[in-house]
Amino acid sequence: MPAKAEKAVFSAIIRSEKEMSDNQLTELIERYLNDEMSHDERIQFELLRKNDAAVDSRVTEHKQFIGLLKQYGERLELQKRLDAIHNEIDVHALKEEVTIHPAWIVQLWRHHHSKISVAASIAIFAILSTLFFTGKLNSHDSRFVELRDEVNRIKVSNDQLKKTVNTSLIVAKPSKPKPSNPGNFRGTGFALSSNGYIVTNYHVIKDADSVYVQNAMGESFHSKVIYTEPQNDIAILEINDSTFKNLGAVPYNFKKSSSDLGENVFTFGYPGGEVVFGQGTLASANGYQGDTTEYQVSVPVNPGNSGGPLLDDKGNVIGIINGKQTQVAGAAFAVKSSYLLKAIQNIPSDSLSKALILNSKNTLAGLSRPQQLKKLKNYVFMVKVYNQ
Structure with a gap:
């Protein structure tokens, strides 16, 4: 369909939204989320x-x-990987291997401990889910009693396996070291709350087997990805490391409204091994090719800045740095903070192990830039990604 005709059809649909069918609306939403609309269509939508x-x-x-x-899809992929690990492990010979070749089982556990630990849990969950949704989960049924006993046997066996392997690990090496290499990809993240929730870009942690965040003092903490929105390039992490201590009140807040063209803005991130400050102005209310989910800013950034905060003069977070325009010197883009706030609202409650409460008080306002940066540095992290 010619562009003018397509635009006319789109405008007609917008004028008669009350009469739109579900299929028409769904088609519009998919085009919107897949960034297939023109600039004018996106504004109308x-x-x-x-x-x-x-x-x-x-x-x-x-x-x-x-x-x-x-x-x-990720669950199916994990199941495939677990199947591959299962084929690789001779469970019946495990005790003998631990006794005769302890180094072998230490290596096996280092590479596959997380998969071994969850394999039994996934099997149990799959069985119980199937029975529940088919209406066959009945505690008075003899088949349920038999299944329950089998699940208990699997659990006991899995616990014994973990205990045996952990004993071998203690003998071989008394503590689990933090990773010393820089990881396969490095980006930036910053605190959403004082208790370990971090935001970064989805493209920073995509396909990662493990993620660590490193603070300004060089301390690294293991983290897990609890929620992603690939379409907005947002990922939410939770530090789940026993050595992590609460940060204290986050000094910035998150701006809900749009920022104005020409405002002074600055970034704070890890394009290299050290934290780097960059400043500039808000150059456009829209991002690349008119993307309304982003700002364009005239701030020098590098790949490691991805996931870092974009702040205004008062210290309000107005966006997340997520890219640069290679054809235009000094042009970078940032996901608007309003989309981050929506992403936080979309996190399933069962993904949160503790409350995620955003700070509503900004203690950076009124401070000089050096003072703001001193307060910021403990809340901005280097994000390190590892792949097996």
Whole structure:
């Protein structure tokens, strides 16, 4: 369809949104989320979202649906990897191997401990889920009693396996070291709360087997990815390391409204081994090719800055640095903070092991830039990604 005709059809649909079919609306939402709309179409559609709560709700639901599909795909991929590990391990010879060749089992555990630990859990979950959804989970059924006994046997066996291997690990090496190499990819992240929730870019942690964050003092903490929104390049991490201590009140807050063209802005991140400050101005209210989810800023950035905060003069976080324009010197892009706030609202409650409460008080306002940076440095992290 010619561009003019397509635009006319789109405009007609926008004018008659009350008469849109579900298929038409779904098609529009998919084009919107896949960034297949022209600049004018995107502006019209966002006006529709703003003026029609039902449409905005449908967009949010569709995002969540896409996220669930992605998680399901990742679960299938994990199952394939577990199957491969299962074929690699001779479980029946395990005790003998530990006794005769302890170094072998230490190496095996180092490479596959997480998969071995969850293998039994996944099997149990799959069995119980199937029975529950088919209505066959009945505690009075003899088959349930038999299944329960089998699950208990699997659990005991798995616990014994972990205990045996952990004993071997203690003999071979008394403590688990932090990774000393720089990782396969390095980016930046910053604190959402004082208790270990961090935000970075999705492209920084994509396909990672493990993620660590390193603070300004050089201390590294293991972290897990608890939520992602690939379409907005956002990933939420949680530090789950026993050596981590709460940071104290986060000194900045997150701006809900749009920032103005020409505002002074600055970044703080890890393009290399040391934290680097960069400053500039907000150059455009939209990002690359008119993307309304992003700002364009005239701030010098490098790949390691990805995931770092973009702040205004008062110390409000207005975005997350997520890219640069190689054809234009000094042009960079940042996901708007309003989309980060929406992402936080979309995190499933069962993914949070503790409360994620954003700070509403900004203690950076009124400080000089050097004073702001001194307060910021403990809340901005280097993100290190590792792949097997």
